Amino acid sequence: MNLIKIAVVTPIFKSGDKGLLSNYRPISVLQCFSKILEKLMYKRTVRVLDKYNILSESQYGFCKKCSTNLAFMELDNNECTIGVFLDLLQAFDNVNHIILLHKLGHYGITGLGIALEWFKNLK
Numbered sequence: 001m002n003l004i005k006i007a008v009v010t011p012i013f014k015s016g017d018k019g020l021l022s023n024y025r026p027i028s029v030l031q032c033f034s035k036i037l038e039k040l041m042y043k044r045t046v047r048v049l050d051k052y053n054i055l056s057e058s059q060y061g062f063c064k065k066c067s068t069n070l071a072f073m074e075l076d077n078n079e080c081t082i083g084v085f086l087d088l089l090q091a092f093d094n095v096n097h098i099i100l101l102h103k104l105g106h107y108g109i110t111g112l113g114i115a116l117e118w119f120k121n122l123k
Helices: 032-052 069-076 097-106 114-120
Strands: 007-013 024-030
Touching: 007 114, 024 032, 032 114
Parallel strands: none
Antiparallel strands: 007 024
């Protein structure tokens, strides 16, 4: 068993009927080393995304020094702004990991193959 993957999972109630399991969100508490490794991989991934300008300039959420509020600031410049707000149920669970890993490799995020194996083992 890979000890780096062990986490303490705590169910956090969201809303609705407390008797329904679907009304709880699992929160995983990882070991300290796992958190450090994840942060390192996150920083490397963001560095590649920034270096090769992979994300659209219109991507406001989840980007450094950007927020969704910046989209509204464009309204002040008399520019047309369209907002698309999506709330995907269990979005992470529905990601096609084969396609995701292929895209990571295409953009050079996987480096020497070691990183690719690390990403593969996350699912």
